[in-house]
Structure formats: structure tokens, C-alpha cells
Amino acid sequence: MVAQRPAQSPQQTLPTLHVEDRHGAVQELEAVEGWRLMEILRDHGVGMDNTCGGALACAECHVILDAEWARRVPPPNEEEIEKLDELPMLYEHSRLSCQIIWSDDMSGLRLKLAQET
Ligand code: FES
DSSP, X not given: OOOOXXXXXXXXXXXXXXXXXXXXXXXXEXXXXXXXXXXXXXXXXXXXXXXOSSSSSOXXXXXXXXXXXXXXXOOOOHHHHHHHHTOSSOOTTEEEGGGOBOOGGGTTEEEEEOOOO
């Protein structure tokens, strides 16, 4: 039997993610179902102003997922892995945030922005 998510009421809080910026400050951001993680970060003004828009050309959307969350987010595809391999600094849970589509079951996701390369 598959568990059903209860209908959202106006009193419920919106799905959020926790982001540590490049200065170590942590922010809690509201997220929108179906948006790329990069778009959510960009629209909240958390770095990533000069991205390629998700075309896997810039890697400026590089983030490091919390270890627990790295297992719960869909894995990277071959193109993302190849682009990640081009980065000078790669971490165990590095991802390109333009390749992660937000779904509300990711609420609570923790990540930090990688330093600019
Ligand atoms: S936005 Fe350019 S690779 Fe992700």
C-alpha cells in the first residue's frame, strides 16, 4: 500500500531547503515543485547569478548536498557526471543544482554552495 500525502492546507508551511552560502551563512528558502534547484537558489538571490540556465555549460550551480540527502535525491545522469569531472574541486556529494528538479518530498534538503571556481 502506498502512503498518500495529506492535502495541503493554508496553515501548512511551504516546502523549504536549507542552504549554506559561500560565507557560511545558512538560509531557509521556500521551494516550488517542478523548479530546478538552481532556479530556486537564483531566484532567492543565493549566488548563481551568471549561470548557463541549466545547459550544463558553466557548472556555476555546483552545490554540495548533505550526506543524508545525497542518497535521497535522484542520482546524476552521465552528462552531469562528465561536467562534474571537469571541476577543479569535487566533493563526495557534489551536484549541479540545475540538474535536480525540486519535488516537495525533498523538503528539508540541506546543501551548501561550492566555492566559485
Ligand atoms: S547552470 Fe550551468 S551547469 Fe548548471
